[in-house]
Amino acid sequence: MSKTAWTLRRLHAPNGAEIDGLAGVLIDCVEGGASVSFMQPLTRERAVTFWRGVAQGVAAGERALLVAEDAQGLCGTVQLLLAQPENQPHRADVLKMLVHRWARRQGLGAALMRAAETTARECGKTLLVLDTVTAADGARLYERLGWVRVGDIPNYAFFPEGGLCGTTYYYRNLDV
Numbered sequence: 001m002s003k004t005a006w007t008l009r010r011l012h013a014p015n016g017a018e019i020d021g022l023a024g025v026l027i028d029c030v031e032g033g034a035s036v037s038f039m040q041p042l043t044r045e046r047a048v049t050f051w052r053g054v055a056q057g058v059a060a061g062e063r064a065l066l067v068a069e070d071a072q073g074l075c076g077t078v079q080l081l082l083a084q085p086e087n088q089p090h091r092a093d094v095l096k097m098l099v100h101r102w103a104r105r106q107g108l109g110a111a112l113m114r115a116a117e118t119t120a121r122e123c124g125k126t127l128l129v130l131d132t133v134t135a136a137d138g139a140r141l142y143e144r145l146g147w148v149r150v151g152d153i154p155n156y157a158f159f160p161e162g163g164l165c166g167t168t169y170y171y172r173n174l175d176v
């Protein structure tokens, strides 16, 4: 298998091995300095607890969860928060786009986002929203894929090792 070979799939009921793999990806991203809700050090126990909560939302139909696997194991993920207020049924938030450092810069982030957009359409969603660290890897990815930049909020969150970072909001209209 070449190093760029991966498979993408949607999980409807993540099992223990999949939750463990997702925890590994999240821990790697936090150790790598990504500002994705957690401070360092992120223990495996806390990461597993986080993904168990996500799995409950998936089982309830509130979230769609996509994962990527390569020869080394689970290497990427992205989520859609489908459950929205009753006046926004056409909208979803894109959350926790994470690619393990071993799998980066091979097009997986772009593939995950395209798959998330396809899944959103299948779920009847026509408007997607996300936020990401200002001027970081994710921001370049989303702009390259045609997401529209709304604006920045300075000092929005901490990097996992400390120090504040801004966030930038983006949206994508799937109708066009």
Ligand SMILES: CC(C)(COP(=O)(O)OP(=O)(O)OC[C@H]1O[C@@H](n2cnc3c(N)ncnc32)[C@H](O)[C@@H]1OP(=O)(O)O)[C@@H](O)C(=O)NCCC(=O)NCCS
Pocket: 029, 034, 035, 036, 096, 097, 098, 099, 100, 103, 104, 105, 106, 107, 108, 109, 110, 111, 131, 132, 133, 136, 137, 138, 140, 141
């Ligand atoms: C943001 C993130 C998901 C991107 O994942 P990725 O798999 O590396 O994304 P891609 O491979 O599609 O694109 C990344 C870069 O690799 C380049 N690339 C893609 N395929 C390539 C290839 N075959 N050869 C060389 N470069 C390639 C892209 O052009 C892009 O370049 P850029 O950084 O100069 O813009 C990843 O860096 C990550 O998980 N970061 C930590 C978590 C995070 O910050 N997530 C965003 C939260 S909203």
